[in-house]
Amino acid sequence: METVVSGIRPTGNLHLGNYFGAVKSFIQMQNEYNCYFFIADWHSLTTHPHPENMKRSVRTILAEYLACGIDPEKATIYIQSDVREVAELYLYLNMNAYLGELERVTSFKDKIRQQPDNVNAGLLTYPSLMASDIIIHKAVKVPVGKDQEQNMEMARKFARRFNSIYGVDFFPEPASFSLSNKAVKIPGLDGSGKMGKSEGNAIYLADDEATIRKKVMKAVTDAGPTIPNSEKPVAVENLFSLLDIVSTPDTYAYFNDKYNACEIRYGDLKKQLAADINTFCAPIRERILDISANDAYMDKVAREGAEKASESARKTIREVREIIGFRS
Ligand code: TRP
Numbered sequence: 001m002e003t004v005v006s007g008i009r010p011t012g013n014l015h016l017g018n019y020f021g022a023v024k025s026f027i028q029m030q031n032e033y034n035c036y037f038f039i040a041d042w043h044s045l046t047t048h049p050h051p052e053n054m055k056r057s058v059r060t061i062l063a064e065y066l067a068c069g070i071d072p073e074k075a076t077i078y079i080q081s082d083v084r085e086v087a088e089l090y091l092y093l094n095m096n097a098y099l100g101e102l103e104r105v106t107s108f109k110d111k112i113r114q115q116p117d118n119v120n121a122g123l124l125t126y127p128s129l130m131a132s133d134i135i136i137h138k139a140v141k142v143p144v145g146k147d148q149e150q151n152m153e154m155a156r157k158f159a160r161r162f163n164s165i166y167g168v169d170f171f172p173e174p175a176s177f178s179l180s181n182k183a184v185k186i187p188g189l190d191g192s193g194k195m196g197k198s199e200g201n202a203i204y205l206a207d208d209e210a211t212i213r214k215k216v217m218k219a220v221t222d223a224g225p226t227i228p229n230s231e232k233p234v235a236v237e238n239l240f241s242l243l244d245i246v247s248t249p250d251t252y253a254y255f256n257d258k259y260n261a262c263e264i265r266y267g268d269l270k271k272q273l274a275a276d277i278n279t280f281c282a283p284i285r286e287r288i289l290d291i292s293a294n295d296a297y298m299d300k301v302a303r304e305g306a307e308k309a310s311e312s313a314r315k316t317i318r319e320v321r322e323i324i325g326f327r328s
Contacts, residue, residue, distance in 0.1 A: 004033040005139035007040040010057035015202035017186040017195035035075035046122040067287035078305035085313035089132040127154035146180040191220035191235030216274035247276040
């Protein structure tokens with residue numbers, strides 16, 4: 001079975017966009033591949049050197065992934081910092097990673113603009129840590145968004161370079177499995193194209209019913225159509241896209257007909273949309289609460305995930321040490 005790796009930085013709660021993007025793909029992939037999904041807490045240190053709430057963020061994301069249906073019986077779910085072998089491989093990759101190429105990475109250039117007082121070596125070598133995450137398990141597929149393409153190119157380059165420097169055919173070149181192409185795109189409620197945490201237009205899986213209703217009722221619309229069968233403006237199209245995802249085809253058709261007949265009442269549409277989003281989120285939300293309250297279960301998942309991931313990582317490191325010429 002082919003091996004898949006993907007990492008998630010623990011930066012906050014999952015929203016509907018995450019669910020219909022990465023999470024749903026992960027849930028599908030865990031049935032078809034040997035999957036390693038991990039929480040990239042080391043990567044967080046590149047931007048947040050004082051992780052006061054690291055433990056909490058890691059727990060939150062772990063509980064939410066489990067609540068969505070990522071299954072520790074099928075996939076290996078672990079916390080990056082539990083697998084120290086990754087750091088050893090990172091050291092070796094860094095010896096053959098060059099300043100020039102690392103400085104050219106767009107996300108590095110963005111980050112040094114965002115945090116000019118903390119241009120640390122971890123930020124510079126983010127791509128070699130990410131490459132280590134991937135090739136430590138000899139993964140061949142990595143489900144990531146378009147924004148990770150440059151990091152993926154670096155990972156392939158580092159894998160190739162290791163093979164050529166040591167004259168081996170050891171690491172496979174990991175391919176990107178672009179989520180952006182496969183995922184259903186979840187629009188924002190503010191008339192923008194995309195739901196996102198930084199956009200401030202997100203509905204979170206953990207939001208309660210009242211919060212969902214409040215957010216949906218505030219969604220941007222217009223004065224309503226005056227010409228039958230006219231094209232919908234983006235903000236209105238966005239609401240219909242959401243309806244298409246969470247409501248029944250009948251509900252969608254009902255409001256679509258109303259729109260086309262210029263009889264749409266956005267208040268009614270929003271009420272229905274809020275109710276249907278809540279119906280979708282409620283069982284996930286309940287599982288999030290249950291799992292978060294179950295420390296013993298969370299600890300067990302993290303411990304078993306760490307054991308399985310370490311076993312795979314130890315095997316790779318043993319061979320890497322032999323290839324380079326260290327005592328194994
Ligand atoms: N850089 C990724 C992101 O910001 C997270 C990540 C770290 C990752 N290591 C990885 C993703 C390895 C895939 C594989 O989203």
